Amino acid sequence: MKEIILASNNEHKIREIQEILSGFKVVSMLDAGIDIDIIEDGKTFEENAYKKAKTICDMTGKPVMADDSGLCVEALDGAPGVYSARYSGHGDDANNKLLLQNMQDIENRRAYFECDIVIVFPDGKKILEVGKWYGNIASEERGNNGFGYDVIFIPDEYPDKTSAELEPEEKNKISHRARALKALSL
Numbered sequence: 001m002k003e004i005i006l007a008s009n010n011e012h013k014i015r016e017i018q019e020i021l022s023g024f025k026v027v028s029m030l031d032a033g034i035d036i037d038i039i040e041d042g043k044t045f046e047e048n049a050y051k052k053a054k055t056i057c058d059m060t061g062k063p064v065m066a067d068d069s070g071l072c073v074e075a076l077d078g079a080p081g082v083y084s085a086r087y088s089g090h091g092d093d094a095n096n097k098l099l100l101q102n103m104q105d106i107e108n109r110r111a112y113f114e115c116d117i118v119i120v121f122p123d124g125k126k127i128l129e130v131g132k133w134y135g136n137i138a139s140e141e142r143g144n145n146g147f148g149y150d151v152i153f154i155p156d157e158y159p160d161k162t163s164a165e166l167e168p169e170e171k172n173k174i175s176h177r178a179r180a181l182k183a184l185s186l
Contacts, residue, residue, distance in 0.1 A: 004119070005032050007052035007066035012147040013177075017067075020172050020181045026065075034059060045069060045082060045116035046128060053120040061122050069115035069176060071149045073099070073137060075108040084149070096141055096152050109136040111153065113176035117184065131179030138162055146171060 003025040006014055018026045029035070038055050042048040045068040052066035070084030080087035080099065088094035103109065113133040120126050134156050141151040143164025150164035150171075157174050158166060172178050 003027055005029065005034075005056055005060060005062055005064045007038070007056045007064050013067070016168075016172060016175075016177055017065075017181065019168065020178050029056065032056075032060065040068065040082075042068075042082065045114055046118065046130075048082065049116045049118040050120070050126065050128075053118045053126075057120040057122060063119060063121045065117060065119045067115055067117045067177065067180070069113060071099075071153065072112055072114055073103070074110040075106045076102060092148055096149060099137070099149070100140070100152060103137050103139075109138075111135060111137050113149075113153065115176040115180045117177075117180040119184070127184065129180045129183040131176040131181070131183065133174065133176035133179065135163075 002023065005027050006017060007029060008014060009028055009030050014026060014028050034056060038052045040048040040051070042051060048068035049066045052068070053064045056066070057064040068082070070081055072078045072081050080095070084095070088098040112135065115131045117129050118126060136154045138152045138154050142162045143151050145166060145168060146164040151162055153163045154161065155163055155174065163171055163175070
């Protein structure tokens with residue numbers, strides 16, 4: 001089984017990627033003995049993903065995968081975008097509440113999740129794939145599965161459910177992360 005380091009300690013993200021990339025052993029930074037914080041100060045998802053992968057690849061001399069992803073809302077000019085994880089400054093629950101507050105009285109609910117996955121190899125080679133998952137913003141939180149904005153994102157494929165109401169297996173077939181990982185053809 002091939003092994004790849006994932007430049008993340010986000011348990012939800014690690015679990016999702018392991019489930020989608022069944023032919024690989026995905027190793028977290030923690031499992032690889034790496035305990036650093038990489039500041040995501042890029043202006044794009046790609047810049048942030050590349051910075052994380054390159055930093056850990058340079059430290060380990062091994063291939064490293066990183067992703068940066070977020071929710072982009074049409075009526076909010078793409079916000080929260082690259083600031084999705086720190087939109088409110090107070091975590092997932094506060095992020096969802098702030099987004100719903102900012103969407104009050106807005107008819108255009110179109111949004112998409114974007115995931116940019118970068119793999120950096122010790123020889124300097126870089127692979128980038130982008131996955132997008134389109135849908136709408138709900139008017140209230142619903143569901144117990146997933147994480148982040150899943151409780152307020154209604155995917156086009158399931159117009160009566162938020163992604164937090166989908167079973168993980170369903171989500172992992174159609175999500176932005178699944179699309180980017182499938183495009184890698186590893």
